[in-house]
Amino acid sequence: MSERRYDPTHDEWVTFATHRQDRTYKPSTADCPLCPTHPGGPATEVPRDHYEIAVFDNRFPSLSPTPPAPDLAGDDLVPVEPAYGHCEVVVFTDDHEATLASVGERRVRLLVDAWAHRFRALAADPKIGYVLPFENKGEAVGVTLHHPHGQIYAYPEVPPRPAREQRAARRHRERTGRCVFCDVVEHESKDPAGRLVVEGTHFLAGVPPWARFPYEVDIWARDHVGTLPELDAEARDDLARVLTRVLAGYDEYFGFRTSYLLGVHSAPVNVPDDERGLGHLHLEICPPHRGGGKLKYLAGSETFGGAFLTDVAPEVAGPRLRDAVERATVPA
Ligand SMILES: [Zn+2]
Ligand SMILES: [Zn+2]
Numbered sequence: 001m002s003e004r005r006y007d008p009t010h011d012e013w014v015t016f017a018t019h020r021q022d023r024t025y026k027p028s029t030a031d032c033p034l035c036p037t038h039p040g041g042p043a044t045e046v047p048r049d050h051y052e053i054a055v056f057d058n059r060f061p062s063l064s065p066t067p068p069a070p071d072l073a074g075d076d077l078v079p080v081e082p083a084y085g086h087c088e089v090v091v092f093t094d095d096h097e098a099t100l101a102s103v104g105e106r107r108v109r110l111l112v113d114a115w116a117h118r119f120r121a122l123a124a125d126p127k128i129g130y131v132l133p134f135e136n137k138g139e140a141v142g143v144t145l146h147h148p149h150g151q152i153y154a155y156p157e158v159p160p161r162p163a164r165e166q167r168a169a170r171r172h173r174e175r176t177g178r179c180v181f182c183d184v185v186e187h188e189s190k191d192p193a194g195r196l197v198v199e200g201t202h203f204l205a206g207v208p209p210w211a212r213f214p215y216e217v218d219i220w221a222r223d224h225v226g227t228l229p230e231l232d233a234e235a236r237d238d239l240a241r242v243l244t245r246v247l248a249g250y251d252e253y254f255g256f257r258t259s260y261l262l263g264v265h266s267a268p269v270n271v272p273d274d275e276r277g278l279g280h281l282h283l284e285i286c287p288p289h290r291g292g293g294k295l296k297y298l299a300g301s302e303t304f305g306g307a308f309l310t311d312v313a314p315e316v317a318g319p320r321l322r323d324a325v326e327r328a329t330v331p332a
Contacts, residue, residue: 001016001017001018001019001070001071002016002017002018002019002062002064002067002068002070002082002083003015003016003067003068003070003071003072003080003081003082003083004016004080004081004082004083005072005074005078005079005080005081006074006078006079006080006081007078008077008078012159012160013081013157015062015063015083016083017060017061017062017083019060026144026145026146027145029096029146032044032096032145032146032147033045033145033147034046034054034089034091034096034145034147034149035094035096035147036048036049036050036051036094037049045059045089045091046091046094048094050094051091051094052092052093052094052107052110053090053091053092053093053107053110053111053114054090054091055088055089055090055091055114055118055152056088056089057086057087057088057089058087058088058089058151061085061086061087062083062085062087062153063083063084063085063086063087063153063154063155063156064083064084064085064086064087065084065085065086065125067082067083067084068082069082070082084127084156085128085153085154085155085156086122086125086128086152086153086154087151087152087153087154088118088122088151088152089149089150089151090111090114090115090118090133090149090150090151090152091147091148091149092107092108092110092111092114092148092149092150093107093148095148096146096147096148098148099137099148099247099251099257100135100137100148100150100247101244101247101248101250101251101257101258102331103148103331104244104331104332105240105241105244105330105331105332106240106332108240108243108244109236109237109240111150111240112228112231112236112239112240112243113236115133115152115228115264116227116228116229116231116236117229118131118133118152119131119133119152119227119228119229119266120229122152122154123154123227123269123270125154126270127156127270128154128155128156128269128270129155129156129157129158129268129269129270129271130154130155130157130158130159130162130266130268130269131152131153131154131155131266131269132152132153132154132155132159132162132263132264132265133150133151133152133228133263133264134150134151134152134153134261134262134263134264135149135150135151135260135261135262136150136151136261137258137259137260137261137262138257138258138259138260139259140259140288140289140295141259141260141261141288143259150262158268158271162265162268165265165279166268166275166278166279168180169181169278169279169280170278173278179224179278179280180280181220181221181224181280181282182224182280184208184220185204185220185221185222188204188206188208188209188220189204189222191206193209193314193315193318194315194318194319194322195207195208195209195314195315195317195318196318196322197217197245197246197249197318197321197322197325198242198245198246198249198322198325200222200238200239200241200242201222201234201238202221202222202223202231202234202235202238202239203219203220203221203222203235203238203239203242204219204220204222204242205217205218205219205220205242205243205245205246206218206318207314207317207318207321208314209314210314211310211314211317212286212308212310213286213287213288213296213308213310214289214290214291214296214310214311214312214317215250215253215287215289215312215317215321216284216285216286216287217246217285217321218282218283218284218285219239219242219243219246219282219283219285220280220281220282221235221280221281221282223235224280225280225281226266226267226276226277226279226280226281227266227267227269227279227281228264228266228281230281231281243283244330244331245325245328245330246285246321246325247285248325248328248329248330248331249321249322249324249325249328250285250287250321250324251328252324252325252327252328253320253321253323253324254287254289254291258287258289259287259288259289260285260286260287260288261285261286261287261288262283262284262285262286263283263284264281264282264283265279265281265282265283265284266279266281267279267280267281290311290312291312296310
């Protein structure tokens with residue numbers, strides 16, 4: 001069964017992809033579908049004996065350009081639609097044991113190009129409203145394939161969290177005439193409380209004053225840029241530099257390979273200019289770690305209230321991560 005159903009009580013769509021229950025689950029290293037295909041060995045998803053970055057369609061997609069007809073007949077109250085969209089896998093190294101924190105700045109730079117390239121290609125589908133590159137990293141966040149990789153989802157409309165950002169940005173613009181993210185960049189670039197973690201020339205990384213996870217780091221474009229493809233070469237270099245340092249800092253601070261959720265928020269696509277102009281490119285990185293081996297779970301307040309409770313002050317987390325970045329060995 002593959003379909004999406006509208007929840008009229010929360011004004012959002014929920015996607016069902018029950019075939020995903022059969023997807024490859026924590027395969028052994030020898031059976032890794034993302035490793036290169038070695039001569040004489042079993043064929044993997046990547047028919048090369050070596051690669052730097054590989055992008056391909058997810059074999060167990062939640063959203064598909066050719067979705068099957070829904071099982072459930074929808075009605076006025078609960079509309080049901082085919083789960084249209086695109087799900088791509090982005091493998092950023094052929095080294096099964098590497099991580100995005102360890103592949104080095106040059107490879108991360110290549111990943112930024114791959115993201116931008118795929119963003120443009122997916123946004124060219126007029127039925128797509130939002131493109132979201134993300135990485136789920138580590139068992140603590142439920143990863144089923146250990147080989148380092150990320151994903152890109154292209155949704156038919158703007159999903160709830162970016163839609164909420166768009167509403168907040170519109171309200172801020174109506175009130176002040178300015179972009180809320182540009183104002184945040186200006187606010188945080190003064191670093192009044194030590195929350196900044198890495199200051200690049202085009203990007204600024206810091207624990208936001210409102211961090212939902214104890215060691216959340218957001219990476220904001222300093223300029224008002226909506227999407228990855230709009231970044232020039234110099235800005236892409238800087239994003240790779242800043243991101244590599246933030247991730248190296250996490251591993252240095254926690255003392256192990258940090259699990260995290262990383263998402264790239266951009267302007268919506270195939271929308272009127274006025275709506276697109278509200279978007280401001282930024283990355284959000286949310287590790288579930290609270291320190292001392294403890295994990296943050298989405299519990300009652302977060303799940304039912306949508307209200308996050310955090311037990312580390314951003315003004316404490318910021319300097320800890322900044323120190324760790326300075327100590328960390330950053331791979332070139
Ligand atoms: Zn592998
Ligand atoms: Zn802006």
